[in-house]
Amino acid sequence: MILRSLLRWSTIACALLLLAGPAAAQASARLRISPAPPAERWRPIVESDALLRDRSLRDALESGLPLRFRLRVELWENRFFDRLAAAQEIAFALAQDPLDRAYVLTTPTGEAHFATVAQAEDAIARRLRVDVRPSRTGRYYYLAKLEVETLSLSDLEELRRWLRGEVGPAVAGSGSPESAVESGLRRVLVRMIGLPTRRMEARSGTFTVR
Numbered sequence: 001m002i003l004r005s006l007l008r009w010s011t012i013a014c015a016l017l018l019l020a021g022p023a024a025a026q027a028s029a030r031l032r033i034s035p036a037p038p039a040e041r042w043r044p045i046v047e048s049d050a051l052l053r054d055r056s057l058r059d060a061l062e063s064g065l066p067l068r069f070r071l072r073v074e075l076w077e078n079r080f081f082d083r084l085a086a087a088q089e090i091a092f093a094l095a096q097d098p099l100d101r102a103y104v105l106t107t108p109t110g111e112a113h114f115a116t117v118a119q120a121e122d123a124i125a126r127r128l129r130v131d132v133r134p135s136r137t138g139r140y141y142y143l144a145k146l147e148v149e150t151l152s153l154s155d156l157e158e159l160r161r162w163l164r165g166e167v168g169p170a171v172a173g174s175g176s177p178e179s180a181v182e183s184g185l186r187r188v189l190v191r192m193i194g195l196p197t198r199r200m201e202a203r204s205g206t207f208t209v210r
Helices: 002-019 055-062 117-127 153-163 177-192
Strands: 030-035 044-049 067-077 083-096 103-107 110-114 138-150 197-203 207-209
Touching: 030 138, 030 197, 044 067, 044 117, 044 138, 055 067, 055 083, 055 138, 083 117, 103 117, 110 117
Parallel strands: none
Antiparallel strands: 030 044, 067 083, 067 138, 083 103, 103 110, 138 197, 138 207
8 A cells, every 4th residue: 555655646746846847937926024003003014925926836736736824923122132022923725626726725714715816815915914013112123934835735634624723643643654654755755846935034124112
């Protein structure tokens, strides 16, 4: 059975290598972060564009591979020695349904379906929000880090369980050795063939809370 898994995933890897080949010219995604006005208590405003206009990410998505988005926002107090005042991280995933070709966004609160990639991109932009803000006077700035990576289908299922607060079989110790080997093969192949990963960082200007 393990041999069959090796052969099956080797075949898939060969097909995906074509996907991971030289990429055509593509839009360059950018990340920006800035503080909101005092009336909104200086909350961080995170913006990104061209995420799903990246040709490599779109090709992976349309080939049936999910994308995971992970955003971390840090609030730093600007002092002689800068101090991390607060941080928050969020994660969600996007996949394309193989039957109706709709885009499925998986978040901690459930799933949402979108007919077009433009609608999915708008939904992702709305998800780039965290509840981090200063709690006292001082000088501050924000740092944002956004990672987009290609997942295997089993990775997506594990992420869905994690988002629901569940513990996966491998963690609980109830998974079979064979399934653990197959899961490991999937991860190794997905990493080895160099499927697209994007990492972006941004820093806001310094602002003063009085």
